[in-house]
Amino acid sequence: MSVVSSIQSDVDLSSYNTFGLAAKAKYFAELKHAEDIAELITWACTKKLSWMVIGGGSNLLLLEDFSGLVIVNQIRGIQVAENDECYIIKAAAGEDWHQFVQWTIEQGMPGLENLALIPGTVGASPVQNIGAYGIELADVCSEVEFYSLQTNSMQILSNKQCEFAYRHSIFKAQLKDQVIISKVTFKLSKSWAAKREYGGLKLLAEDVSAQAVFDEVCKMRISKLPDPKHLGNAGSFFKNPLVSQEHLSSLLSRYPEMPNYQADKGQAKLAAGWLIDKLGLKGFSIGGAAVHQDQALVLVNKANAQAEDFLALCRHIRQQVWQTFDVLLEPEVRFIKDTGEIEPNAVLGKPNEAE
Template identity: 45%
Template sequence: MKSQANFSLKSCNSFSFESVTSCIYFPESLDDLRQLSSLTNEPFYILGEGSNTLFLAEKAPVIIQPKFMGTSVDECDDAYLVSAGSAENWHQLVTYCVQKGYAGLENLALIPGSVGAAPIQNIGAYGVELSDVIEHVNWYEFATQTLHQLSHEQCQFGYRDSVFKREKRDKGIITQVCLKLPKAWQANISYQGLDSLSAEATPEQVYQRVIEVRQAKLPDPKVKPNAGSFFKNPVVSQQTYQQLVKHYPTMPAYQQSTTQVKLAAGWLIEQAGLKGIKQNGVGVHDKQALVLVNHGEGTGAAIYELARNINQQVFSKFGVSLQPEVRIVSASGLIIKDGFNG
């Protein structure tokens, strides 16, 4: 198995923060994965493309970066089954499917990261979540050295959540993802920004419009290092929402069920007067308050402190806590916290 000691991760995280791991491993076969079993007794972190990772310090834990590649398509009566290795680039897979006429992923265009990271986070955008099209996930379990095929139900998807962030966290590696893209397709253009398209819009048109909207809103990480949306959109009770909307009648909200409502984290941050602020070499993007950026001289610790301050001020104004969407990594591995409390 390929590996490298004292490896700089600066080019492996989209915040472009310097962090060094004592060793990084690049498994690309089941034999390689079997060799990793002895490593899981020490702090480690499984890294995709680093587009959703914040390294807090200059020292990182042992890194495992899977390199499973390849894409294949099987056709059945009512759908196309698209299988892709976990190291494939997500946007390139979306582009491939749109070009080949396999519709269903176009709303998820230009989301950075790898295919293997997508189900962990249950990525979503513009009214579509990955869980809408997942057929199954191939997952290698360290303890049993066994490759499992996990069904959609076994993945236990939720809003930016899955079993891979809970019971199966750090217990294995996703090697391949299989997507079921129905032949009976209808454009999903209900989300703001896409509603200018006609009901007869093609997958290609939806794909191009999504790219235009994302590029207009979100900074290019190569120009302004960032990890996209830093915070999840908070989900509150219907009662909490009713209390808030009395004071803030223009507050954007999305009904999730009869008892829960999703709020727009970016709107909350902007209303707290934090859009565009800068401190300690980092800041809040001036066009999209959900995005925290490295202005070139910042650190992971500075981003984390900024995020904590944002959460405190939003909670002070609205009584709503924000939770990070970005995965936060210290020298001891992934930090799991409920918001920024404690």
């Protein structure tokens, strides 16, 4: 049966975004085979419709109904090869990320354990260059396979060609809205050593196992992050901001306890959650949207929140952080309007010097 014949109309997306926001897709399709991508895109283009691919819906703020075609990536499959130095794992884009990480540990192929319990799918991981506890996707990704709208064919980019940066990649820049990721290849070194530089991982023994690191990461994330099945959220709402060393020195003179980490190009990375918490905003709410009471970096759907509630809450947090620390917080979550993704600043505006 043709995949186009299975396209549905006016589908509720509440269960397809982890905020649980009520929004509808004018057209909706489930993508289970990479070879069906071209047919779906051709159908949308013929009808002059916008289109959007989602995985687990864990990084989306749906601002309104989507007027085009929503494609849910459900391509499955994992293939493994190895050589003397590493395991080479090809995982389909629709695989659940956490389940995939757990599977690699169970198979005795360590390297992804620090990235446990990050919500979403394998296909979304290179777009954001997901990261946690000292590891980024860029550290373990070998290549990304995708369907290119420019060439109407499957293509592959190497790690270097993906232009990975902090929560960024070529898929958010030059190739934004031009590709549909079908597969990601990982290279996990057999010369594995635990990464224990962040958080509670510092307390683990030097000879700790990958399973123990995985378990500790899960424990820490569960203690901080609410389960979206019970309390709608998208994990970390804001990126950890980068500042100059001069700015960092100024901040540390006022807040010597402020967490900070060295970053590329001589910059320093601050903990967005700490900044928000320092302002006493845990539990603060606007409408049905609230700052989580245990983790200030997480915004939650506390009581049937509307998209505008989250926008208002986001603006308020950014304003307070800007006035106090002279730091601009940028959302990590993708903002989606009726025809597709937009830059958050287009709807948030910039904080004022004085409120």
